[in-house]
Amino acid sequence: MTQTPDNSSTLLKMAVKNLQDLLTDRTVPPEPPEELADVAGFSQLYSTLLEVRTAIREFSSGNLDHQITKKGYLPGSIKALQASLHHLTWQTKMIASGDFSQRVDFMGEFSESFNSMVTLLDESMQKLGFMAHTDPLTGSNNRGYFMERFDAELDRTKRYGGVFCFIMLDLDHFKSVNDTRGHAAGDEALRSLCRVLNSSGLRNTDFFGRIGGEEFAIVLPETKIQEAVKAAERVRGNLENTIVLHEGNEFFITASIGVSAYRVGDTRESMLNRADQAMYNAKEIGRNRICVET
């Protein structure tokens, strides 16, 4: 078709109107009239704008996977935004998997809020973890966490061989301390015992926990029974010489201790029962002493 100046002007106006509609209409306008294909650059501009419009619509409705095929500054800038949103998604997934080192630095003010949230979440998780593993009165491992670690040591020894020992420790006359001096004094006695356990030369690989009211247990990895008895004796000796101070009053406490060593085929219960029995033997024959499993 030959384009006269009038015709050209009309086509140009139509082209502008179609592009404007594409930017402003709520619904996608129908295909532009065929004659606009003759306007230089119109088809390319129209298809780019249509793709940009579709992409923005998809992103704003939550579909981050929408593919943008057009090249150039405008589609490129939208792809950069898409990339940022994808990074954010990935980083959020990493945080959900427990990686609290993730930080965002490409989303302006949002980055700051996001990073503060991750820091708080990290701190909260650490607190929760501590609370879940710790006996609040003494600060030692609680029963649940101690048994978890005990089981792990048992599994490790079963798999790789070797030896380890288990020590059961029960405060003597603890009921009497509570009855005569009050529960706060009893609590202080338990805390004193923990301080003694922490300062009696246990190794970094050894661990202990409060497994009952006045009952504590120690696991000594890679340790033969003779060495375990020596460690138990250090604890017993230090404890009997430790002054428990409560509201200006001083008193002493002692513990009866039973020791068992890993035997092939052992379970948590079997090791625990032998140490428990040994500990009761120590009670029966006079307290403040150590008995070894039979």
Next chain:
Amino acid sequence: MINDRKYIFSWELLGDITVGRPNLGSTTRVEVYRLLQFAFRDVIEQHVGTEETDKIFYEAGALAGKEFYAHMLTPTTDLNEFVRQLQEVLKELGIGILRVERADMEKGEIILTVSEDLDCSGLPELDYEICSYDEGFISALLECFSGIKFIVKEVDCWCTGDRTCRFKAIATV
């Protein structure tokens, strides 16, 4: 294949820069790096053609990536740790800002982007992706980390109007 090689790469060839450049230091301008790279690209293309040139740059990138992993990163089997180390060192050395969009190691698919890329950010717009060296570099880093060979393709590039370079890595097994 040449038997009597003159230019076998070794990390030592990078030299002792502290001793060698006491006044000018260890950095130079990005233009100088690009001048070198694009001059090589031009001349190599004239000798061996476009396809071979891209292949050479990919392979050179892979060699550099392998050496870079060996000398600049601490080996790890944890993907997060690997990404964290890589992000830090690439940023520190002014190579680019790496971010992960997706990483599914079980499927062997990774999509990552590099912004402010040393090779291409700020280049005039072209109608083709240009970071073949980066493709090879990333493929070697991923292979060194995972033990799996990856084919890396740049799907978006500054040169094609995108503000960030996007790379898709697919495991070959």
